[in-house]
Amino acid sequence: MGEILKKYKWMGPIIDAMDRDVKRLFMKNFRMRDKNFFPEGEYKADIKNLVNCMLCPNMCRFDCGTLQAEQKETMSPAYKARIGYYLTIGKIDPSKEENKAFIDLMYKCSNEESCKIWCPFEFSVVSLLETVRDDLNDKGLMPDYCKEQIDKLKKTNTIEDHNIYETYKEKGIENIETDGNDEVYYYIGCESMKFPEVVKANIELLKKAGVRFSTNLETKVCCGGPAFNIRDLETAKDFANRNKDLIEKTGANVVVSDCPGCVVTLTSRYQKAGIEIGTKVIHIVEYIKQLIDEGKLKFEKNVSDEFSKITIHDPCLIARNLNDTTSIRAILNKIPGLEISEPMYNKDSVHCCGWSGTAHWADRSLAIKEAKNRVNELKETGSNVFLSACPLCELGLAYGLSEGDKENIKIIDIAELLIKAL
Amino acid sequence: MNIENFELIYKDNRVIIENKPKIKEKLSKIVGNANVSDNEIDIMAYNKDTTLLAFNWTLEGKLTALPDFIVWPETPEQISSILKLANEEGIPVIPFSEGSGAVGGAIAIYGGIILDMKKFNKILEINDKDLTVTVEAGTNGMNLERYLNAKGYTGGHIPQSLYTSSVGGWIAHRAAGQFSSKYGKIEDIVMGMELVLPQGDIIKFKTIARASTGPQLDKLFIGNEGTLGIVTKATLKIWPFPEKRALISYAFTTFEDSLEATRQILRQQIYPAVIRIYDADETYRHFGHIENAKNKVMVVFVCEGVKKLVDLEAIITRETCEKNNGIDCGEEPVNHWFETRFRVTETSFAPTLKMVADTIEIGFLWDNAANMYHSVLETTKKVKGVIMMTAHISHFYPNGIGFYFTFAGIPPEEKTDLEFYQEVWNTVVKVVEDAGGSFSHHHGVGITRSHWMPVEWGKAFETLKSIKKLLDPNNILNPGKIYESPWDEGMES
Ligand SMILES: Cc1cc2nc3c(=O)[nH]c(=O)nc-3n(C[C@H](O)[C@H](O)[C@H](O)COP(=O)(O)OP(=O)(O)OC[C@H]3O[C@@H](n4cnc5c(N)ncnc54)[C@H](O)[C@@H]3O)c2cc1C
Numbered sequence: 001m002g003e004i005l006k007k008y009k010w011m012g013p014i015i016d017a018m019d020r021d022v023k024r025l026f027m028k029n030f031r032m033r034d035k036n037f038f039p040e041g042e043y044k045a046d047i048k049n050l051v052n053c054m055l056c057p058n059m060c061r062f063d064c065g066t067l068q069a070e071q072k073e074t075m076s077p078a079y080k081a082r083i084g085y086y087l088t089i090g091k092i093d094p095s096k097e098e099n100k101a102f103i104d105l106m107y108k109c110s111n112e113e114s115c116k117i118w119c120p121f122e123f124s125v126v127s128l129l130e131t132v133r134d135d136l137n138d139k140g141l142m143p144d145y146c147k148e149q150i151d152k153l154k155k156t157n158t159i160e161d162h163n164i165y166e167t168y169k170e171k172g173i174e175n176i177e178t179d180g181n182d183e184v185y186y187y188i189g190c191e192s193m194k195f196p197e198v199v200k201a202n203i204e205l206l207k208k209a210g211v212r213f214s215t216n217l218e219t220k221v222c223c224g225g226p227a228f229n230i231r232d233l234e235t236a237k238d239f240a241n242r243n244k245d246l247i248e249k250t251g252a253n254v255v256v257s258d259c260p261g262c263v264v265t266l267t268s269r270y271q272k273a274g275i276e277i278g279t280k281v282i283h284i285v286e287y288i289k290q291l292i293d294e295g296k297l298k299f300e301k302n303v304s305d306e307f308s309k310i311t312i313h314d315p316c317l318i319a320r321n322l323n324d325t326t327s328i329r330a331i332l333n334k335i336p337g338l339e340i341s342e343p344m345y346n347k348d349s350v351h352c353c354g355w356s357g358t359a360h361w362a363d364r365s366l367a368i369k370e371a372k373n374r375v376n377e378l379k380e381t382g383s384n385v386f387l388s389a390c391p392l393c394e395l396g397l398a399y400g401l402s403e404g405d406k407e408n409i410k411i412i413d414i415a416e417l418l419i420k421a422l
Numbered sequence: 423m424n425i426e427n428f429e430l431i432y433k434d435n436r437v438i439i440e441n442k443p444k445i446k447e448k449l450s451k452i453v454g455n456a457n458v459s460d461n462e463i464d465i466m467a468y469n470k471d472t473t474l475l476a477f478n479w480t481l482e483g484k485l486t487a488l489p490d491f492i493v494w495p496e497t498p499e500q501i502s503s504i505l506k507l508a509n510e511e512g513i514p515v516i517p518f519s520e521g522s523g524a525v526g527g528a529i530a531i532y533g534g535i536i537l538d539m540k541k542f543n544k545i546l547e548i549n550d551k552d553l554t555v556t557v558e559a560g561t562n563g564m565n566l567e568r569y570l571n572a573k574g575y576t577g578g579h580i581p582q583s584l585y586t587s588s589v590g591g592w593i594a595h596r597a598a599g600q601f602s603s604k605y606g607k608i609e610d611i612v613m614g615m616e617l618v619l620p621q622g623d624i625i626k627f628k629t630i631a632r633a634s635t636g637p638q639l640d641k642l643f644i645g646n647e648g649t650l651g652i653v654t655k656a657t658l659k660i661w662p663f664p665e666k667r668a669l670i671s672y673a674f675t676t677f678e679d680s681l682e683a684t685r686q687i688l689r690q691q692i693y694p695a696v697i698r699i700y701d702a703d704e705t706y707r708h709f710g711h712i713e714n715a716k717n718k719v720m721v722v723f724v725c726e727g728v729k730k731l732v733d734l735e736a737i738i739t740r741e742t743c744e745k746n747n748g749i750d751c752g753e754e755p756v757n758h759w760f761e762t763r764f765r766v767t768e769t770s771f772a773p774t775l776k777m778v779a780d781t782i783e784i785g786f787l788w789d790n791a792a793n794m795y796h797s798v799l800e801t802t803k804k805v806k807g808v809i810m811m812t813a814h815i816s817h818f819y820p821n822g823i824g825f826y827f828t829f830a831g832i833p834p835e836e837k838t839d840l841e842f843y844q845e846v847w848n849t850v851v852k853v854v855e856d857a858g859g860s861f862s863h864h865h866g867v868g869i870t871r872s873h874w875m876p877v878e879w880g881k882a883f884e885t886l887k888s889i890k891k892l893l894d895p896n897n898i899l900n901p902g903k904i905y906e907s908p909w910d911e912g913m914e915s
Binding site for chain 1: 424427428461462463464467468472477480481483492494518520521522538540541543560562563564565568569572583585586706707710764765766767769770771773774775776777806807809810831832834835
């Protein structure tokens with residue numbers, strides 16, 4: 001209430017000038033505001049901001065990845081919030097089978113948070129949808145595609161249907177177990193394990209720089225990010241605690257991950273869940289930049305022609321959540337002869353690859369459309385090498401390639417390029 | 423069914439579609455299964471546009487209207503086939519783009535088929551020599567402007583709804599952008615168009631700087647509000663991105679002085695891209711933090727373009743303001759306007775207090791403009807329940823201006839929201855029309871203003887209706903707007 005009074009200070013003289021009857025009604029509406037529209041109850045949903053969002057003229061619509069992918073009003077941010085509100089207050093009964101599509105809508109977001117840039121209330125739509133998911137979960141209404149992910153986490157400790165960390169040997173990835181006295185814990189994401197060449201490249205870079213590090217793949221588990229997205233906070237916290245132990249055991253000064261999703265989870269999401277990792281956690285691009293600055297890594301070779309002209313796809317998690325758009329560029333600028341092109345939507349206005357958040361579980365074809373949109377934007381630069389620094393982006397963008405594109409376009413991680421220039 | 427839990431506002435005279443599955447099948451044949459829906463989740467998403475009253479209804483759990491089908495065509499030929507089918511079956515077709523319209527134009531009051539233009543979203547070509555961009559009509563304004571900016575141009579059409587409106591919506595509503603004194607309104611910007619007529623014919627108006635080839639029929643479709651044709655593509659003017667911007671602001675003691683200063687600026691053929699006069703109440707609301715503006719009328723200007731010209735425009739703008747007792751307030755108010763112009767929060771706030779609010783943007787000539795402003799304020803404030811009536815002026819011509827009134831009120835207990843809303847509107851329109859003004863400068867007519875069309879147009883309205891009948895004999899394209907008023911019942915004229 002105080003906040004409203006401050007923001008709408010200009011209404012003071014208007015209220016003073018009201019005649020008695022009108023003022024009485026106005027004051028009644030003011031007093032009853034919460035009761036009328038923000039009913040009390042056992043909600044976790046952020047009802048006030050759902051209302052703020054649903055009554056906005058959709059001022060972020062042009063930058064909403066899922067809306068731009070689908071081009072249907074149904075996917076618009078304000079409508080998602082509106083449905084979230086109706087599900088919460090029971091205007092749409094979430095427990096009815098016929099309303100599954102409305103529940104699914106609460107998951108059709110790729111967490112890219114571009115909406116937040118334009119939001120006068122400074123929230124992202126996903127931050128609201130997550131609170132609606134909390135209530136759905138409490139009512140036992142978690143969608144099956146989310147339950148599947150939680151099952152996988154519980155069974156395999158990863159987001160895959162097998163423990164993907166156990167595949168390190170067959171993929172030729174060197175595992176370095178900690179002696180409890182590491183400088184760095186190279187924290188490999190579940191999804192990064194799908195790109196063994198990237199992991200190997202990162203290991204090579206760290207070795208080249210003389211860093212004392214471990215990978216601990218024998219005991220490694222998922223960061224719990226997917227459980228945070230799904231809002232199964234019990235599972236999420238379980239993973240958080242296990243990771244905290246694993247990280248502490250390494251004695252590392254810094255945890256360096258190749259997956260920005262892991263970095264965001266290990267830092268701000270754990271913090272919000274009340275679990276504090278004492279060790280600094282950063283993305284590997286930030287660390288590599290540091291190594292370059294300290295003179296521990298040098299890139300002296302030109303990369304082959306095939307890779308000499310690249311276009312940067314900023315992972316939205318690095319650009320917008322970790323607020324780092326400089327490391328990638330600072331590193332790339334050190335590679336001799338490299339031609340860097342920037343897509344129109346870059347840095348903190350980057351568009352998502354489609355593979356973040358829950359959308360790709362809730363509606364794979366939607367996520368693929370989003371990926372295709374991004375691929376088309378990257379293609380505009382004329383460069384055939386798309387460079388990123390996130391396994392999810394590398395997965396998503398690959399889904400966005402047409403058959404023809406697959407022959408011409410390469411999607412690479414920054415580490416793969418860097419080892420070519422060592 | 424969830425829809426039964428929602429009160430429907432427009433529930434009368436709904437079209438009865440005998441065999442919905444058959445129609446759905448026919449629509450699917452035209453646009454493909456994925457591009458037709460009659461699912462609840464989709465039709466609910468298209469129940470309204472951005473009519474402010476509809477926000478109150480949304481919060482109260484009401485649906486404004488319910489279409490029967492949504493279609494997402496991808497080619498003009500598909501639109502043509504949909505319209506032919508709709509004519510055969512007698513089903514209304516309502517064009518919809520970004521749904522930011524403020525007058526109910528895209529609302530399916532009688533049900534029928536919402537034809538969403540969003541998939542027409544390609545920017546096709548920039549021609550640097552001709553200074554044109556050709557673009558599909560569903561393209562979002564901000565996505566177009568960002569693209570143009572990245573290539574070194576501006577489209578010059580920057581409505582406050584830039585983020586949430588489309589090229590087709592602009593043309594349909596004869597929209598006006600905030601930078602319009604320099605770049606023109608949409609009718610000055612459109613150079614060529616492709617349209618599908620109500621009976622399915624696809625027509626094109628050639629892109630040309632000017633021609634004398636008989637009446638300018640293309641102008642009939644600029645402002646047609648989706649009732650005479652569906653715009654599929656347009657060629658618009660563009661300009662090199664301005665080299666320089668001068669930010670200027672002056673505070674005036676009287677509203678009259680501010681009007682006189684701006685009128686004289688335009689009379690000298692100086693066209694700042696942005697001119698905005700805020701009356702004293704709006705100055706307090708938006709610029710309460712500017713010391714020099716206390717109890718005054720704030721005017722902000724943005725001059726932009728080639729540096730030498732901007733410098734000259736700025737000099738003349740300043741001199742003219744000072745000659746008319748303006749007090750220089752520097753760049754800060756203009757920066758503040760730039761920072762806040764797209765941050766709309768009021769629509770989220772007013773309905774939670776059960777406030778009914780709307781904006782009334784009217785066209786007026788210079789002569790007598792100040793008197794008209796004062797009488798609108800005076801008479802409207804007398805309407806029981808009105809708590810606020812303020813204005814700014816956002817569009818300027820050497821010959822006249824576009825006023826933008828904002829009212830808010832708490833409907834008295836004996837009145838519904840709608841009755842209160844209509845009473846305020848009737849009051850304003852009466853003053854404006856009696857004084858020779860027009861009841862809309864740029865939002866259009868739609869449902870909410872069609873009631874006053876006979877007053878505005880006089881006998882010419884019959885001619886307009888004949889044209890509608892000629893092009894759309896079955897009245898399938900966007901019925902219930904412009905030519906007829908679903909609100910007539912119970913309204914005073
Ligand atoms: C916050 C806010 C600020 C605004 N500021 C401005 C402003 O500064 N200036 C201004 O002029 N307006 C403004 N408006 C009003 C609105 O944005 C405009 O009327 C806009 O032109 C509507 O475009 P749209 O794409 O959203 O159209 P919609 O709302 O989808 O449709 C509007 C009308 O056009 C018809 N239509 C849509 N597409 C087509 C097509 N392709 N062919 C034929 N008919 C079609 C529809 O049937 C309907 O009648 C504002 C609105 C809001 C909510």
